[in-house]
Amino acid sequence: MEDKWQEAYEFAVEVARKAGAEIRKAGDSEIKVNTKSSSVDLVTQTDQRVEKIIFSALKGKFGEGCHRFIGEESTVDSCVLTDKPTWIIDPVDGTTNFVHGFPFVAVSIAFAVNKELEFGVVYSCMEDKMYKARRGQGAFCDDEPIYVSDVKEIKKSIIISEHGTDRSPEKVKKIFSTMQKILCIPVHGLRGSGTAATNMCLVACGAVEAFFEIGIHCWDIAAGAVIVREAGGIILDVNGGPFDLMSRRMVSANNEIIANRIIKEIEIFPSPRDDGKPQLE
Numbered sequence: 410m411e412d413k414w415q416e417a418y419e420f421a422v423e424v425a426r427k428a429g430a431e432i433r434k435a436g437d438s439e440i441k442v443n444t445k446s447s448s449v450d451l452v453t454q455t456d457q458r459v460e461k462i463i464f465s466a467l468k469g470k471f472g473e474g475c476h477r478f479i480g481e482e483s484t485v486d487s488c489v490l491t492d493k494p495t496w497i498i499d500p501v502d503g504t505t506n507f508v509h510g511f512p513f514v515a516v517s518i519a520f521a522v523n524k525e526l527e528f529g530v531v532y533s534c535m536e537d538k539m540y541k542a543r544r545g546q547g548a549f550c551d552d553e554p555i556y557v558s559d560v561k562e563i564k565k566s567i568i569i570s571e572h573g574t575d576r577s578p579e580k581v582k583k584i585f586s587t588m589q590k591i592l593c594i595p596v597h598g599l600r601g602s603g604t605a606a607t608n609m610c611l612v613a614c615g616a617v618e619a620f621f622e623i624g625i626h627c628w629d630i631a632a633g634a635v636i637v638r639e640a641g642g643i644i645l646d647v648n649g650g651p652f653d654l655m656s657r658r659m660v661s662a663n664n665e666i667i668a669n670r671i672i673k674e675i676e677i678f679p680s681p682r683d684d685g686k687p688q689l690e
């Protein structure tokens with residue numbers, strides 16, 4: 410069949426825009442906060458409600474039986490990626506930002522077939538920016554093509570990383586030690602928007618050279634991964650090997666030179682995979 414997934418791609422953009430409008434509206438009223446894995450891993454009723462809105466729209470259109478659904482708040486199916494068409498969704502990426510009114514919050518919708526990411530949509534809803542990419546067709550922000558930066562010198566780069574939600578002193582020490590080494594190369598700067606999906610879009614549009622993190626989940630980065638690749642960038646594992654969506658770790662960069670220079674400095678710490686398989690070295 411010609412261009413089998415185009416309709417799904419266009420529908421995903423529509424659904425992301427609607428979901429983002431819901432998030433914006435919810436941000437204007439009182440936000441009820443609960444915690445998940447730790448006291449700093451936040452979830453709100455908006456996360457759960459928006460995920461339901463997205464899932465019911467997609468299931469209504471494509472049928473529950475034919476497609477699989479992986480979502481941050483309600484993973485109905487396990488996180489093991491199969492060959493079946495699979496939606497990978499984070500309804501509110503940057504929940505902590507949302508709770509605090511820090512203006513970077515994204516809806517992330519990705520679609521994989523035969524274990525390969527087919528398209529990704531990231532709607533940065535507070536800025537009203539729609540990032541999207543389909544495999545082989547380029548990356549766009551608000552329908553304008555976007556490209557990664559052409560900087561090859563690490564000393565002329567801006568790098569993004571985040572701190573995650575695990576505050577065990579050993580992990581925090583490794584995260585800060587990595588950041589210190591990168592900062593002292595020296596790079597032009599270190600940044601972090603508080604949403605992995607948006608961070609990847611910042612790589613894709615050339616605002617920063619790289620974003621890396623250990624601890625992120627597949628739903629945080631699946632859509633962003635397509636967008637970065639289609640903008641001309643690359644995604645690698647933090648050990649320099651191939652990127653594995655379920656590994657909970659990755660380096661996305663404008664090119665291999667910047668990626669490998671950062672990888673040299675990353676102090677890897679253990680992070681259980683999303684699919685329960687043994688972690689890579």
Ligand SMILES: Nc1ncnc2c1ncn2[C@@H]1O[C@H](CO)[C@@H](O)[C@H]1OP(=O)(O)O
Pocket residue numbers: 481499501502503504505571572573574575603604605606622623624625626629
């Ligand atoms: N345990 C974890 N460690 C690191 N990042 C995490 C994480 N859990 C979620 N993240 C995501 O990483 C970014 C910030 O660290 C956010 O995109 C956040 O997603 P969330 O807002 O959907 O929870």
Ligand SMILES: [Mg+2]
Pocket residue numbers: 481499501502503605628629
């Ligand atoms: Mg997230």
